[in-house]
Amino acid sequence: MTPSPASGVPSRLPFALPRLGIGTAPLGGLFQEVPEQEAVATLEAAARAGITYFDTAPRYGHGQAEERLGRLLGPAGITEPVISTKTGWLLRPEPDGSPGTVVTDWTERGIRASLESSLTRLGRSSVDILYLHDADEYPEEVRRTAYPAVRRLRDEGLVRAIGFGMNHSGPLAAYVAEFEVDVVLIAGRFSLLDHDALETLLPLCARTGTAVVVGGVFNTGLLADPSPGAMFNYRPAPPEMVARARRCGEICAGFGVPVAAAAVQFPFLHPAVASVVVGCRSAAEVTANAAASGFPVPDLLWQRLAEAGFVPPRLVG
Template sequence: MRTVELGRTGLRVSELGLGLASIGGMFAAVPQQQAVATIDRAWELGVRLFDTAPVYGYGLSEQRAGLALRGRPRGEFVLCSKVGRLIEPGGPDLQPIWAEPPPGIGPRLDYSYAATIRSFEASLERMGIDRIDVLHIHDPDLDFPTASTEAFRALAELRGRGTIRAISLGVNHAEVAARFLRATGVDGPDCILLAGRYTLLDQTGADELLPLCEQLGVAVLAAGVFQGGVLTETADGVPRGYARAPREILERIDRLRALCREYGVPLLAAAVQFPLRHPAVPAVVVGARTPREIAEVAAWHELEIPPEFWAALRSRL
């Protein structure tokens, strides 16, 4: 698998990264052996970028990431995690999407300087790994004033000491990341993990954020390329996901499917590769809960797509 420079960070990553929310039990429980096997299969396929977070299964994802990765040569992979939520007894910000949360603990939103340092140290302890390469401020829109000052100051200190290599944001809203970049200036984040806003179905990230990132040399990791599962559930025309998708989205998917049929391109291969065509996007991050799923995504990533398809897509978006 190809590796690329991650913007100005000095890190090299595989073009395909594995997001580890699913193995933390997002929407459905994942046995530990299966979770570790999924990461092992990703490694076999050449994936060297792994993204987790404390809130993913309330520590479960990070624990499993550690089990699978801490025996690997540390210089051969890039590990990302997040700050913004402390996992602690009685944490009140419970989310129903986690199928197997540890009993008695939960997340508490806190972007203060002290909590940011505590969160980072707790992540290292859960994973049993000596460092985190890229540390995202997770969902900074939930308390932008504190996230953009105290949390950012903590990460800047960690970066200055060489404890982390890069500061990043993990966001679902492109305008929030653009606001953060403007607020923190040239010494601000080195990366942005952008979920669902530069995809076949939603290019709002290209309105302001991606040009700004290109200008500043900030790398964008594109996540959510299947738009929360809507594309995977409708790619073959079987209406599993039709009930939860707006009509205009379904009509757009129909047009995309027709274009893909015209050029013999699997829709999901186009979804994985589309963000990589932007110069600000060196890599995509895609979740998987089984070895088979990550192998399928890797095959879509490696599939050769004719230039004529991309030209036709650009004219029809």
């Protein structure tokens, strides 16, 4: 096992993940379309910030996010990116060429077809990480065909590492316990507002050497902008969560620290976490998140956030 530079914990990954990456669901049109020129500017800003890790998936805009990465990374100046994509779902276009539907397919044929399509859109012969995507409710299919398929793809050199990516800690922990997993992506379950991954998933990953990538640190934007109408876990945030997010921001402001800095850096309080990916739809968001990842956060703030319930006390001493 190699050590993760972010955590120092031995990792199954055969390479080091950058500390900060960009999630590309917004470039696929999550919540609202991103014009082409804005997508170009977003990746150019990533290049200026030194960001080289990009997480994507066929489901992000019916392939649009992957296709944009394939076309735009090189011209933006990012010539050696680290790319993770996902499988388990196939795009079924309509005869007229319109996006059509997305369907699950956990067979080896489906897994391979999905990856081949992703590689075509990305303009690559291989990817660094392949996640089985949102496999929460498909344990038998994963056990029977999907996991053996991605292992073979890794053995063949089409991917360097394999794992699972999902929004729920319980099923993800069950897969880590059962299978040899290089890396997992957990979205929204390890943030200042949600500590669910801490109970089972993160300790298990620390023991098994499974690298952890954390997404959703703003919980669908609520921490970034805790105003009425904000989203929380992909749904309108209830008033009590808006109030809680505001309180978190107030505590951070009392220390002169942007809440975004605490949100982006919080996952690294756990040694199993190797990287954080943050969804960005504009150059301004890339620049802001890069700045947040390096903003000094004093130990006293972490302690104050722990006292207020935003940080598990065991992580601060």
